[in-house]
Amino acid sequence: MARTALFVIDIQVELAQNAATEISHAERIRDGGTQILQSARQAIDSASEHERVPDLEIVFVQHEEVAEKGPLVKGSKAWKLVFKPRDDNRWERLVSKDVRDAFESNPQLAVELRNEGVETIVAFGIQSECCVLSTCRGALAAGFNVVLLQGAHSTYDIDGKTAGAIEGEVEAQLVTTGAEVVPWELWKPSASNMYSGQTVCKGARIYQVL
Incomplete structure (x- = not known):
């Protein structure tokens, strides 16, 4: 059975739940993340209730750094996750990292996911041009299919570019x-019917999935 891993990337207090330091679109990311996770967890719980292996698992990625390099010091309030894995659910896991790419920081992660039947990585989170982009590239390099959830990733305004413009640039880079x-809003947490009837962007083209 082809399975999917939903990556929730670096949605941490410093970036998404602190009015003084959060990205400008933090509320959008929180609201979108809440709905995405609710849908994903419903799918997981439904499968578990019927004693089936769910098509989906959730990977919560948490960045950590030393104080000299930034505020996401392990154990600090800034480092804490806005969305956390459920302790009692085997299909939700926490992955720590200290570089942008979660796969580079965790060399066994790709093997572990493949052993669980995962073929597709679906990603959202913060920051678009940093850890989201790098982790998606790492997933592609490891041979996974990759889906980036538009509207559920963002960043800061940087070097005269708005966060929205950077989001678009990252999406274009990954598409190529x-x-x-x-x-x-169109993504559905089902490996067999992930976005049936919806328009998706793949490669450099737009497809209507029937």
Whole structure:
């Protein structure tokens, strides 16, 4: 059975739940993340109730750094996750990292996911041009299909560019390398019917999935 791993990337207090330091679109990311996770967890729980292996698992990615390099010091309030894995659910896991790419920081992660039947990585989170982009590239390099959820990733305004412009640039970069970009509202947490009947972007083209 082809399975999917939903990556929730670096949605941490410093970036998404602190009015003084959060990205400008933090509320959008929190609201979108809440709905995405609610849908994903419903799918997982439904499968578990029927004693089936769910098509989906959730990977919560948490960045950590030393104080000299930034505020996301392990154990600090800034470092804490806005969305956390459920302790009692085997299909939700926490992955720590200290570089942008979660796969580079965790060399066994790709193998572990493949052993669980995962073929597709669906990603959202913060920051678009940093850890989201790098982790998506790492997933592609490891041979996974990659879907980026449009509207559910963002960043800061940087170097005269708005966060929205950077989001678009990241999506374009990933599309040219074979990833898909799907509006988060259209994504459904089912390996067999992930976005049936919706428009998705793949490669450099737009497809209508029937």
